[in-house]
Amino acid sequence: MGSASILNVKVEKVLLAKPRGFCAGVEMAIKALGWMVRVFEPPVYCYHEIVHNKVVVERFSALGVIFVDDPSQVPFGSPVMLSAHGSAPEVVTAARDIASISINAVCPLVTKVHHEVKTRAAKGFEIIYVGHHGHDEALGTMAVAPEKVHLVESIAELEATSIEAGEVALIAQTTLAMDEWRAIADRAEELYPGLWMPNKSDLCFATTNRQAAVRALASRADVMVVIGSANSSNTNALEKVARATSNARVVRINTVADLPTDLSGTVAITAGASAPEELVDQVIARLKPRLGTEEVTVIDEDEYFPPPRELREFLKSLAQVAAFAFGEDPEVESPLARDSAISASAILAELANYPASV
Numbered sequence: 001m002g003s004a005s006i007l008n009v010k011v012e013k014v015l016l017a018k019p020r021g022f023c024a025g026v027e028m029a030i031k032a033l034g035w036m037v038r039v040f041e042p043p044v045y046c047y048h049e050i051v052h053n054k055v056v057v058e059r060f061s062a063l064g065v066i067f068v069d070d071p072s073q074v075p076f077g078s079p080v081m082l083s084a085h086g087s088a089p090e091v092v093t094a095a096r097d098i099a100s101i102s103i104n105a106v107c108p109l110v111t112k113v114h115h116e117v118k119t120r121a122a123k124g125f126e127i128i129y130v131g132h133h134g135h136d137e138a139l140g141t142m143a144v145a146p147e148k149v150h151l152v153e154s155i156a157e158l159e160a161t162s163i164e165a166g167e168v169a170l171i172a173q174t175t176l177a178m179d180e181w182r183a184i185a186d187r188a189e190e191l192y193p194g195l196w197m198p199n200k201s202d203l204c205f206a207t208t209n210r211q212a213a214v215r216a217l218a219s220r221a222d223v224m225v226v227i228g229s230a231n232s233s234n235t236n237a238l239e240k241v242a243r244a245t246s247n248a249r250v251v252r253i254n255t256v257a258d259l260p261t262d263l264s265g266t267v268a269i270t271a272g273a274s275a276p277e278e279l280v281d282q283v284i285a286r287l288k289p290r291l292g293t294e295e296v297t298v299i300d301e302d303e304y305f306p307p308p309r310e311l312r313e314f315l316k317s318l319a320q321v322a323a324f325a326f327g328e329d330p331e332v333e334s335p336l337a338r339d340s341a342i343s344a345s346a347i348l349a350e351l352a353n354y355p356a357s358v
């Protein structure tokens with residue numbers, strides 16, 4: 001007997017946090033890799049997981065994308081994409097040297113943080129970087145000025161970090177839990193009077209909006225379901241916010257297969273910025289809420305990040321060559337002209353029907 005048939009269905013209502021799921025940076029990165037697998041013969045290489053979601057990574061792996069942790073694992077002349085989390089400057093250079101084409105799908109908001117690190121380091125600041133040990137975004141950001149950056153993940157680590165003298169800057173990973181970041185920032189201001197910080201914190205709009213949506217549901221839910229992978233920083237932050245602000249039972253799941261079978265009452269659902277909406281749909285279908293679903297919106301996001309510049313230039317050249325070959329006007333419309341109207345979810349759904357390559 002399958003788990004669906006033994007599910008003790010007592011769920012009254014599902015509350016859907018909005019915003020949830022894919023952010024503008026993840027949309028951009030997934031669509032860009034979607035183009036790579038449709039344009040190139042496999043394998044396409046990707047430095048680090050394109051985004052930290054098991055379902056997304058497995059879908060691309062099935063199409064012949066090989067995820068690597070070192071550019072030296074990429075055979076010379078292969079197409080390469082660099083992940084949304086941002087890469088170390090030496091990785092960007094190595095990928096350009098090795099690849100037939102190298103496309104950097106770094107989120108522009110991570111690039112902004114790299115720029116802050118570079119600028120502050122050039123001015124002689126010591127930089128306290130609040131982030132997660134071993135996370136791809138933290139590794140890429142610290143590599144911008146490794147001799148100047150001190151990584152801390154907690155107040156205890158901050159207090160154990162000794163910076164003798166000079167000016168100090170406080171910079172952060174984009175996907176932290178807001179309260180966690182605030183507590184560390186407050187302590188850093190006490191320890192380092194005159195501390196430099198960006199006007200707004202480095203936590204991105206997608207991170208703060210998704211956390212605000214979880215807070216808005218906290219008092220109404222008996223259970224809070226957070227959809228996303230264990231190595232997704234913003235998913236973990238959503239789970240922390242849910243636990244800190246609600247008395248509800250909190251469960252994080254990768255897919256519907258992880259859903260506990262004894263849920264009841266009102267179930268709130270959110271999803272990390274790298275989790276596809278199809279997973280939310282599957283959870284709702286499994287829960288079958290007696291009174292249906294209610295979407296609770298704290299803000300409408302309309303941010304859009306255009307495809308990486310290298311991809312825009314490459315696809316335009318490709319379209320011009322094809323037009324020329326068929327005797328057509330080479331000033332053809334770019335294949336990306338309508339990119340903003342196409343969602344990453346639609347691309348993922350389309351790719352699910354592609355023949356598997358491995």
Ligand code: SF4
Nearest residue numbers: 023025107174204206
């Ligand atoms: S979570 Fe924020 S920083 Fe990360 S990809 Fe999304 S928008 Fe960019």
